[in-house]
Amino acid sequence: QVQLVESGGGLVQAGGSLRLSCAASGRTFSTYPSTYARGWFRQAPGKEREFVATIKYSGSGTSYADSVKGRFTISRDNAKNTVYLQMNSLKPEDTAVYYCAAAKTFTVPVTATRYDYWGQGTEVTVSS
Numbered sequence: 001q002v003q004l005v006e007s008g009g010g011l012v013q014a015g016g017s018l019r020l021s022c023a024a025s026g027r028t029f030s031t032y033p034s035t036y037a038r039g040w041f042r043q044a045p046g047k048e049r050e051f052v053a054t055i056k057y058s059g060s061g062t063s064y065a066d067s068v069k070g071r072f073t074i075s076r077d078n079a080k081n082t083v084y085l086q087m088n089s090l091k092p093e094d095t096a097v098y099y100c101a102a103a104k105t106f107t108v109p110v111t112a113t114r115y116d117y118w119g120q121g122t123e124v125t126v127s128s
Contacts, residue, residue: 002026002036002117004100009122012090016126020085022100022119030081037103038076038083041112042096042124049099051110053085063108068094090126097121 008020022038039054053074055062062074071090076083083100101115109115 002028002102004102004117004119006098006100006119006122009098009124011125011127014090014092014126014128016090017088018090018124020087020098020122022083024081024102035104035106037105037108039101039103039109039115040074040085041099041101043099044096049112051112052098054108054110055083056106056108061108063110092126092128095124095126097123
């Protein structure tokens with residue numbers, strides 16, 4: 001089993017930055033961390049959950065949604081079993097609950113159904 005806990009959300013003005021963190025724990029994850037890709041999704045009020053970014057265990061492979069390319073950066077610290085999402089130049093349309101996810105795969109999946117474990121989410125609000 002894998003547990004994911006997000007942190008770092010909050011209220012920020014447009015143009016500002018936030019860094020989200022997601023710590024993973026659990027026996028399965030600790031034993032086989034290299035088999036898990038880590039991703040971020042978000043869900044705005046009244047909208048479906050959408051892909052934001054994902055990263056391979058090695059960190060060499062990443063993928064981003066077009067809406068965040070050039071503004072968001074995903075990274076991971078495997079020694080800490082933690083993945084980060086650095087969000088710069090934030091816009092009001094980035095307002096959403098951000099979810100961390102883990103997928104038992106060596107690829108970089110961009111669809112929510114490919115992910116096996118999810119965190120509870122952290123809220124990000126960008127004011128105009």
